[in-house]
Amino acid sequence: MPDKKTPERNKARRKGTDPKDIQAMAERVDEAARQGQAIDQFAAGTLNVSDAYAVQAASVERRLRRGEAPIGIKLGFTSRAKMVQMGVEDLIWGRLTDAMLVEEGGQIDLDAYVHPRVEPELAFLIEKPLTGLVTLPQVQAAIGAVAPAMEIIDSRYRDFKFDLPSVVADNASSSGLVLGAWRRADLDIANLGMVMSLDGEVRQVGSSAAILGHPLRALVAAARLVGEAGLSLRPGDVVLAGAATAAEPLRRGQHVELRVQHLGGAEFQVAG
Numbered sequence: 001m002p003d004k005k006t007p008e009r010n011k012a013r014r015k016g017t018d019p020k021d022i023q024a025m026a027e028r029v030d031e032a033a034r035q036g037q038a039i040d041q042f043a044a045g046t047l048n049v050s051d052a053y054a055v056q057a058a059s060v061e062r063r064l065r066r067g068e069a070p071i072g073i074k075l076g077f078t079s080r081a082k083m084v085q086m087g088v089e090d091l092i093w094g095r096l097t098d099a100m101l102v103e104e105g106g107q108i109d110l111d112a113y114v115h116p117r118v119e120p121e122l123a124f125l126i127e128k129p130l131t132g133l134v135t136l137p138q139v140q141a142a143i144g145a146v147a148p149a150m151e152i153i154d155s156r157y158r159d160f161k162f163d164l165p166s167v168v169a170d171n172a173s174s175s176g177l178v179l180g181a182w183r184r185a186d187l188d189i190a191n192l193g194m195v196m197s198l199d200g201e202v203r204q205v206g207s208s209a210a211i212l213g214h215p216l217r218a219l220v221a222a223a224r225l226v227g228e229a230g231l232s233l234r235p236g237d238v239v240l241a242g243a244a245t246a247a248e249p250l251r252r253g254q255h256v257e258l259r260v261q262h263l264g265g266a267e268f269q270v271a272g
């Protein structure tokens with residue numbers, strides 16, 4: 001459609017990205033994920049954070065149109081270790097779909113990814129709706145279960161390097177998740193030891209306390225962030241709380257295992 005806007009109206013327009021550009025950027029990150037091909041991050045200043053979330057939503061919408069189903073959300077940069085590793089200072093969130101689920105004990109193929117890394121997390125299962133400003137007791141009452149989890153992150157950007165808007169647009173590097181067994185969240189999870197091993201060698205050691213000082217705070221943050229987006233955490237949703245330690249690059253043939261104190265563990269294999 002021809003643009004009939006007067007210069008005055010153009011000037012009055014909210015400063016931001018054109019919806020057509022949002023769709024084009026969404027296609028770019030989505031195609032990179034689909035093909036496991038690295039792309040350049042968006043040039044500094046081309047995208048603000050709120051438009052980056054619009055790109056994220058549009059890119060995940062493309063997945064849903066291909067038949068994927070939403071299963072929940074993930075948080076990013078909830079620990080100091082992750083912020084330092086990636087040089088990013090703000091909490092972010094991304095959207096998870098069923099196609100990202102990797103069977104516990106199962107196998108992944110590196111060809112499907114750009115340069116995947118794995119990180120130790122906790123997952124929560126939402127039992128009651130949660131959105132907006134909520135308290136820790138409200139969060140506690142809304143959780144059905146907790147599980148040890150590993151996230152497989154795979155930034156679509158070259159060299160795994162990005163600024164905040166770029167990583168938000170790329171769905172917070174969401175790529176895969178491995179869930180251990182769920183158990184009722186009736187134990188104290190404030191400070192659980194977490195050990196991640198690659199081929200039997202301990203590579204990352206941390207505590208659930210590294211996640212915002214208490215992993216339940218990740219759910220307080222998740223409720224606030226989805227609330228700001230006009231959304232809600234719904235019963236049945238999975239929430240990944242964010243990594244407790246830095247992430248480890250994955251290599252062919254590797255066996256990856258996470259053990260979490262009192263919660264058990266999860267493992268998977270990288271095909272050779």
Ligand code: OOG
Binds near residue numbers: 075077082154167243
């Ligand atoms: C962004 C995602 C961060 C976490 O757990 O902190 C994240 C990235 O590091 O590529 O998933």
Ligand code: MG
Binds near residue numbers: 076119121151240243
């Ligand atoms: Mg993560």
